[in-house]
Amino acid sequence: MGAPARVLVVDDSPTMRGLITAVLKADPDVQVVGQAGDAMEARAAIKQLNPDVVTLDIEMPDMNGLEFLEKIMRLRPMPVIMVSTLTHHGANASLTALEIGAFDCVGKPAPGDRNPFGDLAEKVKAAARSQLVSYRTAPAPVAERPAPPKAMSVNDYRGGRKIVAIGSSTGGVEALITVLQKFPANCPPTVITQHMPPTFTKSFAERLNRLCAPVVEEATDGARLQIGKIYLAPGGERHLQVVNHSAPSCRLLEREPVNGHRPSVDVLFDSVAELAGRNAVGVILTGMGRDGAAGLLKMRHAGARTVGQNEKTCVVYGMPRVAYELGAVEQQLPLTAIGEEILKLTAARKEGSE
Numbered sequence: 001m002g003a004p005a006r007v008l009v010v011d012d013s014p015t016m017r018g019l020i021t022a023v024l025k026a027d028p029d030v031q032v033v034g035q036a037g038d039a040m041e042a043r044a045a046i047k048q049l050n051p052d053v054v055t056l057d058i059e060m061p062d063m064n065g066l067e068f069l070e071k072i073m074r075l076r077p078m079p080v081i082m083v084s085t086l087t088h089h090g091a092n093a094s095l096t097a098l099e100i101g102a103f104d105c106v107g108k109p110a111p112g113d114r115n116p117f118g119d120l121a122e123k124v125k126a127a128a129r130s131q132l133v134s135y136r137t138a139p140a141p142v143a144e145r146p147a148p149p150k151a152m153s154v155n156d157y158r159g160g161r162k163i164v165a166i167g168s169s170t171g172g173v174e175a176l177i178t179v180l181q182k183f184p185a186n187c188p189p190t191v192i193t194q195h196m197p198p199t200f201t202k203s204f205a206e207r208l209n210r211l212c213a214p215v216v217e218e219a220t221d222g223a224r225l226q227i228g229k230i231y232l233a234p235g236g237e238r239h240l241q242v243v244n245h246s247a248p249s250c251r252l253l254e255r256e257p258v259n260g261h262r263p264s265v266d267v268l269f270d271s272v273a274e275l276a277g278r279n280a281v282g283v284i285l286t287g288m289g290r291d292g293a294a295g296l297l298k299m300r301h302a303g304a305r306t307v308g309q310n311e312k313t314c315v316v317y318g319m320p321r322v323a324y325e326l327g328a329v330e331q332q333l334p335l336t337a338i339g340e341e342i343l344k345l346t347a348a349r350k351e352g353s354e
Contacts, residue, residue: 008046308328
């Protein structure tokens with residue numbers, strides 16, 4: 001198994017530090033090497049203990065977690081997992097942290113939560129093994145929706161009848177921004193499942209809508225798929241499917257988690273395979289585990305074109321790796337090439353559309 005993942009727990013609350021430590025200590029492959037109550041203590045502990053991973057509270061006195069994260073990413077890039085409240089403010093701060101370069105975010109548990117911090121130990125182990133490809137300070141989000149790039153303007157891109165389905169997890173916030181910023185305002189109808197806590201996806205959809213030329217919104221039950229619109233599965237409670245051959249629409253399905261996730265990428269991909277077949281493009285991006293691999297294989301067997309993010313550009317080469325090994329991935333590409341490839345695969349042919 002190798003050496004345990006060495007983690008420093010940073011939180012101003014002794015109670016929360018104790019809870020996080022207890023959760024992590026329950027995993028024999030994780031070692032909590034220290035705790036810190038503020039940024040000053042954390043800075044000294046990082047220098048002294050040289051941890052593999054840091055868990056960092058977003059709300060701290062003196063210097064908040066975002067400010068400290070920026071300093072870490074600039075001075076000593078390393079995997080950081082943010083710990084956030086499941087509020088709108090917490091969600092916005094978490095998304096900013098992910099854009100700055102945090103490995104992932106987890107929500108603070110509610111009172112009476114029987115499984116506090118869920119898969120935090122798995123995330124810590126994945127973070128310790130991860131590549132530093134994404135750990136850099138991202139540019140500040142733009143306030144206005146930019147015009148489509150000239151190479152992919154409305155005049156240059158003419159869509160066919162294809163639907164795009166994208167699945168992502170750890171590292172997916174930055175990956176999705178990179179892919180979707182290549183889309184023109186008249187992009188193909190696009191449905192996305194990104195593993196996120198409840199409340200986070202609404203804030204993420206709003207952020208994508210500001211950053212991208214198409215309209216991006218959190219998916220609602222019954223919403224008709226339209227050209228120029230991107231639909232993000234709501235986090236935590238229901239799965240996203242695409243249904244109705246005559247008028248493809250979103251369906252939010254109340255069902256148990258699949259592959260440990262709700263929403264699940266496999267559930268989305270399975271529905272697109274059944275509904276659209278060859279008139280679809282499936283894309284699997286960075287993430288832990290195997291969610292989406294089997295569904296992408298089903299899409300490929302149904303005639304869809306399929307793309308996987310390559311290992312070099314993944315924060316975690318988990319989901320794309322399993323999909324590739326199953327034979328679900330038609331081609332592996334670096335992250336920066338995926339957006340343009342999606343447009344090529346969905347563009348109308350000379351006769352009209354596919």
